[in-house]
Amino acid sequence: MAADMLGAGAAESTRPGSEEQVPLYEEFIYCCGAATQVLKCGPWKDLLETENKTLPRLLFLIIPDTDIKELEDVFGLHGQIEHKLDFLRKNVPKDMKLVLIGHSIGCYITLEMMKRASELQVLRSVLLFPTIERMAQSPQGKLLTPVLCKLRYILYMPVCLLSFLPERVKTSMVRFVLRGLKCPDEASIVTSLNLFSVDCVANVLYMASQEMMKVVERDSTTIKQNLKKLIFYYGVADNWCPQQYFEEIKMDFPDGDIRLCEKGIRHAFVLDASREMAAMITDWVQDILTRL
Numbered sequence: 001m002a003a004d005m006l007g008a009g010a011a012e013s014t015r016p017g018s019e020e021q022v023p024l025y026e027e028f029i030y031c032c033g034a035a036t037q038v039l040k041c042g043p044w045k046d047l048l049e050t051e052n053k054t055l056p057r058l059l060f061l062i063i064p065d066t067d068i069k070e071l072e073d074v075f076g077l078h079g080q081i082e083h084k085l086d087f088l089r090k091n092v093p094k095d096m097k098l099v100l101i102g103h104s105i106g107c108y109i110t111l112e113m114m115k116r117a118s119e120l121q122v123l124r125s126v127l128l129f130p131t132i133e134r135m136a137q138s139p140q141g142k143l144l145t146p147v148l149c150k151l152r153y154i155l156y157m158p159v160c161l162l163s164f165l166p167e168r169v170k171t172s173m174v175r176f177v178l179r180g181l182k183c184p185d186e187a188s189i190v191t192s193l194n195l196f197s198v199d200c201v202a203n204v205l206y207m208a209s210q211e212m213m214k215v216v217e218r219d220s221t222t223i224k225q226n227l228k229k230l231i232f233y234y235g236v237a238d239n240w241c242p243q244q245y246f247e248e249i250k251m252d253f254p255d256g257d258i259r260l261c262e263k264g265i266r267h268a269f270v271l272d273a274s275r276e277m278a279a280m281i282t283d284w285v286q287d288i289l290t291r292l
Contacts, residue, residue, distance in 0.1 A: 023042065
């Protein structure tokens with residue numbers, strides 16, 4: 001299953017300080033042959049329903065660090081890029097203005113989408129802890145590349161055995177692993193339970209192995225062509241995109257909006273700092289919202 005997340009809504013619903021409860025819808029669709037989970041946030045269900053007067057003027061599309069054979073290889077890196085583009089083509093009006101938000105490998109996917117589909121009405125792209133270059137050479141990449149590319153199959157058996165444990169035992173194990181977090185997000189605990197699924201783990205490891213092999217050179221051409229639309233946010237102690245990568249891209253693009261985290265937020269911010277990150281992003285794109 002390819003897990004996707006779509007964050008969208010009327011611009012008025014995203015303004016800071018709003019106490020309005022925004023509706024959240026969940027559905028599963030087939031996109032490029034893969035069962036895809038879609039979360040919709042906003043007072044609507046179908047963007048292609050032209051008579052709906054509550055349609056938003058701006059869509060926030062969130063492309064996470066996806067957990068999940070060309071489109072036959074939908075769970076591979078190329079397939080995941082085409083999967084997102086196909087989703088937009090079939091579910092979002094062509095003239096809809098977009099804010100793309102990518103995290104980790106989602107940033108690489110975001111840049112590729114902008115490169116392959118220049119017709120998209122992208123107003124801004126926010127790239128959080130961007131793994132867009134030299135993944136295998138990063139500190140974490142050097143450690144995990146041999147496992148991901150050559151030894152990942154040996155992990156399937158223990159996962160298979162753990163999958164038979166009762167749900168309460170699995171939940172307790174996840175809470176134990178995440179015990180060091182100050183304020184763990186309950187949604188992270190629920191999502192982490194997917195790692196007891198052999199199919200899920202197989203997709204995760206396969207995707208990760210492709211990232212190590214294919215995310216090599218930074219696409220400076222696409223960055224240069226879209227520089228005014230891009231916001232980069234790097235971590236100080238991020239072993240997937242170390243501070244050296246921040247310093248180098250900042251040197252190559254001195255006029256770009258390229259930021260270094262000063263709050264100590266981790267690469268996997270979704271575990272305990274999602275609200276803080278959401279508030280920051282809202283501030284960064286406020287100029288767009290005020291012009292709508």
